Structure formats: structure tokens, C-alpha cells
Amino acid sequence: MPTAIAVTSADLVLPAPDRHTPGAAVLHPPGQLDLDGALAETGALLERHGHLVAVVPPWLPSATVQRLHTVRAILETDRIALLPIDLPPLGTALLVRQLRQLTVCDFSPGVIASAARLLSHYIYAGALLGSVAKLDRIPVGLKAHARSWSPSAQFAVLAHPTPHLAKLGGQDKVIPAGPEFATHLTFARGQLASEWVAAELAPAWQVQGVLENPLPADSAAFWGTAKLVEFAAGIPDLSVLYQLVASVRREQCRWCGLELIGDRCGFCQAPLAAPPPADRQVPAGTARSRP
Template identity: 80%
Template sequence: MPTAIAVTSADLMLPAPDRHTPAAAVLRPPAQLDLEGSLAETAALLERHGHVVAVVPSWLPVTTVRRLHTVRAILESDRIALVGTDLPPLGAALLVRQLRQLSVCDFSPGVIASAARLLSHYIYAGALLGSVAKLDRIPVGLKAHAKSWSPGAQFAVLAHPEPHLVRLGSSGGGGGAHGAGAAALPPGPGFATHLLFARGQLASDWVTAELAPAWQVQGVLENPLPADSPAWWATGKLVEFAAAIPDIAMLYQLVASVRREQCRWCGAELIGDRCGFCAAPLVAPPAAVPGARSGNGPASRPRS
């Protein structure tokens, strides 16, 4: 059986792009399942799949994150990876789908877990917002805050991989992470992607009519808005979007091209600079030198 990819909400499980991509396992939160049930749920996954890679978004409630760590600790299992991500909800769902695609390839569980950080760099996630007055996920200038109270104001916001804010239809600066003119758009990927979008309470076709052609995406698909999106973007007046590599062959080549190492702590295979299962860094921190200064200067000579 392939490595199980787990999520904490069904909203993070997008439809499979093909018949080979398995579904994600949904680990129910504390409000839906007690600790004993969570232990049984996770233990059954381990027995069936051998390893579990759970995607843990940074915006999850503290109680849910604590439950995941508690289950892992009680089961005393080094076969459970808790992979964090800062992506907004729709972008996180795309990352989960890519991990599901890779789970049926000939990668070890350790490579799949550590590949999440690599794949995140190639996901462009943002939203069209009717207001940025309460947005605190990316830098928003005072001018953009003031203009967000104007009737009909709309902002194109890119949260990942680099923050970027554009006030649509403006003639001056965007007042956010970058200035923007009337024709400016958030910078897009320089590689082939498909674009996924989800409508909130904002009636606009800007994503499909302007953003998709400008980004030269190879496909556009609409998806229901994740339940956590309004809270993440601090408004229900939005259209969320995310672009990512859809082709499993390209994803495979991307991951396979990275040198593989063995974790010095748990022995799992990994790519990058950190183990996906135990979070140990690839290279041990340098040992303290006796007599070394506390600053960044060279160590002082030991006295005879």
C-alpha cells in the first residue's frame, strides 16, 4: 500500500486528477473524535499503509495540532510525519493533492514527507479580496487599508511564494508589499501550471478573465471554497486562487532530481535540509569551541 497522506479536514482533499491518485485520509479533530478514537484511527492507518504523512497547516486550531502530536507520542511511532505548511487553504489543498500523486510513485516515505517543503516553493497562492482592512497575513500599507473602505474596492493579493498586493483599477501604488499601477498583476509562475479557484461572496470573473491569461496557465478549474478561507483572508468577500504543477511526470522529475540523504537521527531517507519525520536537520549544528566568543567573531586563543 502507498504511504498514507492525511489531512485534518475534508476541505483539503481535492478531487483526484486521475484514477491512480489515492484519496487522503481525514484525521478527525478533537471536536469530532475523542483521544481513544484518534489513537485507533491513526493506528489503523499505520497498520494498513505502514507510514502516515499528515499535512498540518499553520492556521489549524491549537487543540487540533496538540491532538496530532499527542497521538504520535502515545503511539511512540517514528512512522508518522507531521508536515507543516504556511500556505493558505486552497494552496494547502493543492500541496496535499501533489503529495497524494507522489505517494504511488517509487519514493520512500521519508522522501515524500520532506518533498512537501520543495513542492511548496512552486505553488502560487492568493486571492481577490473586497477588503484588506483586517488582513494580517501579509504586509498591508496604510494607503491600502484606507482605500479598502471605498465602495467597490478590490485587491489582488499574492500570499505565496512572495507577498504582493495590487489594488485593481488604481492609478497609484498598491500600498502593500509592492506598489502597483492600474495594469499591474501579481507576478505569476514561470513554468507550466493549472489554476484552481474558489468563489466566496465576491462576484467577479477577474481570476478567469484576467489572471489566468496573464499567467498563461494551461487549465482552469473551479472548486468549492474551503471553510477556513474566509478566516485566513479576514473577509468573506473573496475569490481564492492557487496555481501549481499538475503533471505527475513533472512532479516526479522535480523530486527525483534532488539528492537524497539519510537522516542521522531516525534513519529515514530525505531530500533538502531537514527530515520530514523527526524534523532533525541534515547537518548537525557545530559544536561549541572552548574559549569561543559569544559573537560572530573568531574564537579567542585558549590561554596556556
């Protein structure tokens, strides 16, 4: 079975782009499942898939993040990767879908886990907001804060990869710089009635396809308002994703022994150059504390 990709909420699982892409496992938070249930849930995934890669964005509740680390520690396994990826909710869901696509390829679990950091650089994520008064994810000037009190105000905000904010209809350059490669655009409507994302942003970014999806539950809290339309653009083609990951030199983690790309292991988070202590030369796949 392919490596399992996991999320903490079902609304972070976008529809599969084809019949070959597997779904994602949903690791239920503490409010929905007790610790014994979480251990059984995660243990069953490891038994079925061998390795588990879970995306852990910083906007998750601290109790949920603590539960993930507790389960990993109690199970005493190096086969669970907890990936700290800093993307907005819809951008996170898009990255999760790309990781799901890669699991059907001939990549090892270590390469898939460390590929998340690489792929996140190619995701453009933002939102159209009715107010930036409570937005704390990117810098907001006093002028923009003052404009937020207007009932008809709308702001184009890009959070990743380069922060950008502009008020629609103002003197600023409204359309944020988009990707210079082929993408599909996914958007989700909150309580803001606007067609700007599909009618203006998508053509300006020359996207190859547009898909509407339900708004993730955490989006309103992330953007500081429920008056929004969230969007995320990323590479949809599996062959392109494959070539992107395959073109990066593979290394072996000197701490846990798994394959990796980039400068950090996705499973144990050890940097590439970090050797294990001389007295801790244990076989790969054995549980050990985080370096």
C-alpha cells in the same frame, strides 16, 4: 499500500487528477472525535499504509495541532510525519494533491515527506479580496486599509511565494508576477462576485487549465474576509513532479534513519547535519523524542 497523506478537514482534499491518484485521509479534530477514537483512527492508517504524512499549516486551531502531536506521542512511533507547511488553505489543498500523486511513485515515505517543502516553493497562492482591513498575512499599508472602506473595492493579493498587493483599477501593477513554468489554476469563490481570476489572472499567467473548487472553510479566517475568490496555481503533471523530486540528492537521516531530500527530515524534523547522541544508536523506526 502507498504512504497515507492526511489532512484535518475534508475540504482540503481536491479531486484527483486521474484514476491512479489516491485520496487523502481526514484526521478528525477534537470537536468531532475523542482521543481514543483519534488513536484508533490513526493506528488503523498506520496498520494499512505503514507510514502517515500529515500536513499541518499554522492557521489550524491550536487544539487540532496539539491533538496531532498527542496522538503521535502516545502511539510512540516515528512513522507519522507532521509537516509544518505555511500556505493559504487552497494552496495547502493543492500541495496535498501533489503529495498524493507522488505516493504512487517509487519514492520512500521519507522522500515524500521531505518533498513537501520543495514542492511548496512552486505553488503560487493568493486571493481576490473585497477588503484588506483585517488581512494580517502580508504587509498592508495605510493607503490600502483606507481604500478597503469603499464598498466596491477589490484587491489582488499574492501570499506565496512572494507577497504582493494591489488594488484593482488603481495605478499599481494589478497582475502579480506569475509562475514561469506550466501550471493549472484552481480557484474557489467566497462572497465576492467577480470573474477576475478566471478572466484576467489565468490568461496573464498562461495557465494550461482552470478548475473551480468549493472554498475551504478556513479561507475566510485566513484572508480576514468572506468577500473573496481564492486561487492557487501549481504543477499538475506527475512526470514533472517526479523529475523535480528525483533530481534532488537523497540522504539518510542520522536521527531516524529514513531517506530525505533537502536539509531536514520530514518525519523527525532533524536537520541533515544533526547526528544522534552516541548513546542513542537505536534502530530506524523506533520511537524517540524530537531532537
